[in-house]
Amino acid sequence: xxxxxxxxxxxxxxxxxxxxxxxxxxxxxxxxxxxxxxxxxxxxxxxxxxxxxxxxxxxxxxxxxxxxxxxxxxxxxxxxxxxxxxxxxxxxxxxxxxxxxxxxxxxxxxxxxxxxxxxxxxxxxxxxxxxxxxxxxxxxxxxxxxxxxxxxxxxxxxxxxxxxxxxxxxxxxxxxxxxxxxxxxxxxxxxxxxxxxxxxxxxxxxxxxxxxxxxxxxxxxxxxxxxxxxxxxxxxxxxxxxxxxxxxxxxxxxxxxxxxxxxxxxxxxxxxxxxxxxxxxxxxxxxxxxxxxxxxxxxxxxxxxxxxxxxxxxxxxxxxxxxxxxxxxxx
Amino acid sequence: xxxxxxxxxxxxxxxxxxxxxxxxxxxxxxxxxxxxxxxxxxxxxxxxxxxxxxxxxxxxxxxxxxxxxxxxxxxxxxxxxxxxxxxxxxxxxxxxxxxxxxxxxxxxxxxxxxxxxxxxxxxxxxxxxxxxxxxxxxxxxxxxxxxxxxxxxxxxxxxxxxxxxxxxxxxxxxxxxxxxxxxxxxxxxxxxxxxxxxxxxxxxxxxxxxxxxxxxxxxxxxxxxxxxxxxxxxxxxxxxxxxxxxxxxxxxxxxxxxxxxxxxxxxxxxxxxxxxxx
Numbered sequence: 001x002x003x004x005x006x007x008x009x010x011x012x013x014x015x016x017x018x019x020x021x022x023x024x025x026x027x028x029x030x031x032x033x034x035x036x037x038x039x040x041x042x043x044x045x046x047x048x049x050x051x052x053x054x055x056x057x058x059x060x061x062x063x064x065x066x067x068x069x070x071x072x073x074x075x076x077x078x079x080x081x082x083x084x085x086x087x088x089x090x091x092x093x094x095x096x097x098x099x100x101x102x103x104x105x106x107x108x109x110x111x112x113x114x115x116x117x118x119x120x121x122x123x124x125x126x127x128x129x130x131x132x133x134x135x136x137x138x139x140x141x142x143x144x145x146x147x148x149x150x151x152x153x154x155x156x157x158x159x160x161x162x163x164x165x166x167x168x169x170x171x172x173x174x175x176x177x178x179x180x181x182x183x184x185x186x187x188x189x190x191x192x193x194x195x196x197x198x199x200x201x202x203x204x205x206x207x208x209x210x211x212x213x214x215x216x217x218x219x220x221x222x223x224x225x226x227x228x229x230x231x232x233x234x235x236x237x238x239x240x241x242x243x244x245x246x247x248x249x250x251x252x253x254x255x256x257x258x259x260x261x262x263x264x265x266x267x268x269x270x271x272x273x274x275x276x277x278x279x280x281x282x283x284x285x286x287x288x289x290x291x292x293x294x295x296x297x298x299x300x301x302x303x304x305x306x307x308x309x310x311x312x313x314x315x316x317x318x319x320x321x322x323x324x325x326x327x328x329x330x331x
Numbered sequence: 332x333x334x335x336x337x338x339x340x341x342x343x344x345x346x347x348x349x350x351x352x353x354x355x356x357x358x359x360x361x362x363x364x365x366x367x368x369x370x371x372x373x374x375x376x377x378x379x380x381x382x383x384x385x386x387x388x389x390x391x392x393x394x395x396x397x398x399x400x401x402x403x404x405x406x407x408x409x410x411x412x413x414x415x416x417x418x419x420x421x422x423x424x425x426x427x428x429x430x431x432x433x434x435x436x437x438x439x440x441x442x443x444x445x446x447x448x449x450x451x452x453x454x455x456x457x458x459x460x461x462x463x464x465x466x467x468x469x470x471x472x473x474x475x476x477x478x479x480x481x482x483x484x485x486x487x488x489x490x491x492x493x494x495x496x497x498x499x500x501x502x503x504x505x506x507x508x509x510x511x512x513x514x515x516x517x518x519x520x521x522x523x524x525x526x527x528x529x530x531x532x533x534x535x536x537x538x539x540x541x542x543x544x545x546x547x548x549x550x551x552x553x554x555x556x557x558x559x560x561x562x563x564x565x566x567x568x569x570x571x572x573x574x575x576x577x578x579x580x581x582x583x584x585x586x587x588x589x590x591x592x593x594x595x596x597x598x599x600x601x602x603x604x605x606x607x608x609x
Contacts, residue, residue: 018445018446018449021446021449022446022449022450025446025447025450025455026450026458029458029459030458030459030461030462033459033462033463140587140590141583141587144534144583144586144587144590145582145583145586146538146541146542146545146558146582146586147542148541148542148545148558148561148579149541149561149579149582149583152561152565152568152575152576152579153576153579155568156568156573156576159568159569160568160571161571180568180569264451267451268451268453268454271453271454271457272453272542272545272546275545275546276565286457287457287546287547287548289461290457290458290460290461290546290548291547291548293461293462294461295461295462298457298458298461299458302454302455302457302458305451305454306449306450306451306454309449309450309451309454310449310450313449
């Protein structure tokens with residue numbers, strides 16, 4: 001077997017094991033914590049007999065391991081069970097909201113990835129000069145902000161009548177003030193939808209941009225300092241040739257894994273940003289049901305977020321392996 | 332800037348970071364004496380603008396924002412300190428333990444940590460908090476345990492290098508037990524990288540507890556930390572009331588100033604370690 005293929009297969013297998021272990025943590029780990037779903041539904045005043053009946057009805061009297069495999073089987077066949085709070089089919093509720101979450105994250109990724117790479121290149125090209133210091137200073141500030149803080153600063157700047165919104169209004173010919181909520185509903189057209197998510201997308205871009213840009217800068221600087229780049233320069237090659245033929249192929253792998261890692265980070269950022277803007281999607285659904293202590297919903301949505309995160313991390317590794325020129329030519 | 336009592340130059344960024352962190356800590360410790368009004372008393376109208384009486388205005392039900400900010404800082408900093416202390420005790424102990432023993436103990440502990448780090452902390456915390464009761468102890472435990480994974484990685488990596496040193500070997504040969512090796516041989520030598528890491532873990536805990544409280548799953552009313560205060564006052568933003576921005580700004584200022592201090596400690600300790608002409 002080609003060594004690259006072997007590495008990729010190994011990484012895939014590891015990812016699958018991780019997914020399985022993760023589902024066990026989310027199901028059995030929660031079982032091990034003090035707290036009881038039947039009690040949570042019926043409240044503190046329930047009689048022991050009523051509690052026992054409830055447990056039997058919900059299948060809670062079965063041993064945990066049996067219930068884990070039943071649950072896992074359900075997850076694999078797309079049957080996530082019913083929500084405790086309103087008996088709604090969880091898979092159906094998730095299906096409606098997953099699209100909204102992916103749309104929001106997708107828009108944020110489409111803007112932040114090219115922007116971060118360009119800014120990272122500029123900062124690396126002018127390392128130590130004022131351009132680099134300016135970009136680094138601004139990103140160091142945004143890195144220190146949790147998502148919801150960034151969100152409210154953005155809301156304050158863009159939804160009120162101030163110089164900034166007046167300027168935007170003057171350019172676009174509208175009022176320039178944006179709405180602090182992101183309402184979407186089924187049957188909305190693509191452009192309407194895009195218009196609705198402008199603010200949350202701006203916030204998400206701000207939040208992931210800093211990380212992505214700083215890691216890109218570091219990855220490129222790291223490559224530019226290696227001995228083979230110096231050799232290429234000393235051979236008298238033009239700067240463009242050095243960058244395209246020597247630096248770029250070696251920088252792809254780190255930059256792509258940087259991008260993937262930040263996409264994984266975006267998946268989590270989305271949860272908070274959805275709550276801030278009242279955006280009807282998976283993150284808000286999750287937080288809402290944590291508050292209501294609706295365990296089956298929390299487990300199902302938690303597993304989806306964890307799975308997306310693991311898969312993106314796995315892709316980062318695999319792309320890194322495939323893009324590494326040194327691994328392509330076995331000795 | 333040259334301070335009279337030391338002969339080392341203190342960079343401006345570190346000076347700003349240290350003084351801001353100092354002010355925050357001072358307010359947190361002496362909150363009961365500094366705050367002009369009690370934490371949970373409506374003293375004025377709803378969302379009053381800053382005035383001589385209420386320096387930062389009043390909040391959504393007429394409580395003094397400055398007082399709540401000072402008390403909120405106390406809760407935020409206390410939870411963050413307690414959980415990062417827990418994270419450090421757990422992470423460093425198991426990290427050193429894994430490094431000293433190696434073999435299957437190291438493998439098991441490392442794989443458990445890998446698994447915990449494979450799922451985003453916020454998601455794990457949300458899943459856990461859907462079952463656990465919401466109180467201060469639970470919050471500190473959840474944040475501390477989740478955060479200990481990063482400390483574990485760092486301290487294991489540092490200790491693996493130390494564990495092969497001659498003086499550790501000597502201690503083992505003269506028959507010292509595991510606890511002696513961990514606490515008397517490895518800990519003193521691993522301390523300086525861990526100190527810088529403490530600042531970063533502290534920020535992580537501040538952002539984490541703020542986010543949880545903002546989502547309504549952290550500190551419960553009538554108490555409030557800064558994240559909870561943003562949540563209480565967020566609706567005012569639509570009417571141009573900036574009350575929610577005050578605690579938001581405090582979170583950002585604390586995170587940035589501790590970051591500046593940690594950066595400075597990191598560069599100092601790494602230059603102190605010297606190495607090959609470094």
